Amino acid sequence: MKDITNYQDKKILVLGLAKSGVSAAKLLQKLGALVTVNDAKPFDENPDAQALLEDGIKVVTGGHPLTLLDEGFALIVKNPGIPYTNPIIKGALSKKIPVISEPELAYQVLSGELIGITGSNGKTTTTTLIQLMLDKNSGAGHAYLAGNIGIPATTVVQKVQDDDVMVTELSSFMLASISTLRPHIAVITNIFSNHLDWHGSRENYVRDKMHITKNQTAQDYLVINWDNEEWQKLSQQTNAQVIPFSRKGLSTNGAYQQGDFLYFKGEKIIAVDDIKVPGVQNVENALAAIAVAKISGTPNEAIVSVLKTFGGVKHRVQYVTTFEQRDFYNDSKATDIEATQVALRSFKRPVVLIAGGLDRGYTFERLVPDFKAHVKAIILVGQTSQLLADAAKTAGVPVIKFADKIKDAVPMAYQQSTENDIVLLSPANASWDQYPNFEIRGDEFITAVNNLQQGKKA
Known part of the structure; x- marks a missing residue:
């Protein structure tokens, strides 16, 4: 980490806590800043604020009072989830107080190289693949994961040395506040239409995504999905090498699929069937990672080893x-219909599907073709069980059963499976009717599978 003095004795506001806010506040304190953190959650319900107060950091909780702007802050570090419509942000900008994101702060003290990954889908998998590939390159320094993947960049950056690289997942929320951040290699996996309620329009969303390349120069690289004419045109906005x-x-001027193999600029890298995680979306993720790894000088053996063994992001x-x-x-992260469609289309073998969850007021007719093509049996849980059963009946799925929770659905799914089948949790719904989040739901599935396996061995 660089030793900078820019923030020594400067009053800085960290707006919004969670992991990134806590990490940013601690880094700023280490850099000698006079830090105030402001979070909407009341102090008594806010363990993060309580811990920061014990560390000597001023905390203001229970709301976002506009009077904070009278304290003479030189900078605001904003939690990515807080929109620009927030009164404090609007007031700060009107007073010409700079507003940056937590990854921007991390970049200011980064000693090593930055690789930044964004996109509507595939960011986390692509980021993980790149980090694993670069870290297998024994001739280089360490590669560290950071960013929207759940590890604050301001925490990771403190251990990054000159020869290291920080492989950072960057959301559109983070990129909206970019000022000087400049990845040596930027990756855009794809751009669809997400988070329009936050950004206000698709135009704004695309603009914020493209901030990943706005500070790049001809010495840098932009790795971008070429399978859409809009994305090809967006590549014209960069000064980097595309x-x-x-x-x-x-295009054969980068990473591409030809027949059953993946190539980089004419060099055969790996057979598609050798990639451990299934699905066309993971072929795209692999291609993006291959491009970054080859640019970075990673040997093919390291690239192939990762693609053959990586079992997917949790x-x-x-x-x-x-x-x-x-x-x-x-596939507990499949909290909508589209994600479950992608999962089902990833498999060529019969699927016993576990699905269901929070009722958000829509039905599941769009899943009928995928049920018909891929699903031999379905086990349903949660509020949407009957709605999904209706779609499964329309599709002619021969076995439709109901379970109380995921742990009960797993042995039922096993009973309906035969050799060479896939047993897949892909709910097509949020988890909040039964679970606090999709991670806990997925963990219950993993535990139930492990218990089933151990019971069969006993």
Whole structure:
């Protein structure tokens, strides 16, 4: 980490806590700043604020009082989730007080190289693949994961040395507040239409995504999905060297699929069937990671080793185990119909599906073709059980059963499976009717699968 004095004795406001806010406040304190943190949650219910107060940091909780702007702050570090419509942010900008994101602060003290990954889908998997590939390159320094993947960049940056690289997942919320952040390699996996309620319009969303490349120069690289004409046109906005990746083989000037193999600039890297995590979306993620790894000088053996062994990011079509010739996958992150469609289309073998969850007021007709093509049996849980059962009946799924919770659904799914089947948790719904979050739901699935496996061995 660089030793900078920019913030010595400067009054700085950290707006919003959670992991990134706590981490930013601690780093700023280490840099000699006079830090105030402000969080909407009341102090008595706010263990993060309580801990920071014990560390000597001023805390203001229970709301966002506009009077804070009278305290002469030189800078505001904003939690990514807080929109620009927040009165304090609007007031700060009107007073010409700079507002930055937590990754921007981390970049200011970064000693090593930054690789930044953004996109509507595939960010976390691509970020993880890149980190694993670069870390296998024994001739280089360490590669560290950071950012929207759940590890604050301001925490990670403190251990990054000159020869290291920080592989950072950057959300559109983070990128909206970019000022000087400049990845040596930027990756855009794809851009669809997400979070429009926060950004206000698709135009704003795309603009904020493209901030990942706005400070890049001709010495840098932009790795971008080439399988959409809009994304090709967006690449014209960068000053960096453009390295395309294409599952459709639309460009051979980067990473691409041709037939059953993945290539980089004409060099064969790996067979598609050798990639451990299934699905066309993971072919795209692999291509993006291959491009970054090759630019970074990573040998093919390291790239191939990772792609052959990486079982997926937890809760995202995550390979759990194989026993009695059934493969078990945890896709608890599939909290909407589209995610479950992607998961089902990832498999060529019959699927016993576990699905269901929070009723958000919609039905599931869109899943009928995918049920018909892929699902041999379905086990349903949660508020949407009957709605999903209606779709399964329309699709002609021969076995439809109901369970109380995921732990009960797993042995039922096993009973309906035969050798070479896939047992898949992909709920197509949020978890909040029965579980605090999708992670706890996925963990229950993994535990139930492990218990089932141990019971069969006993």
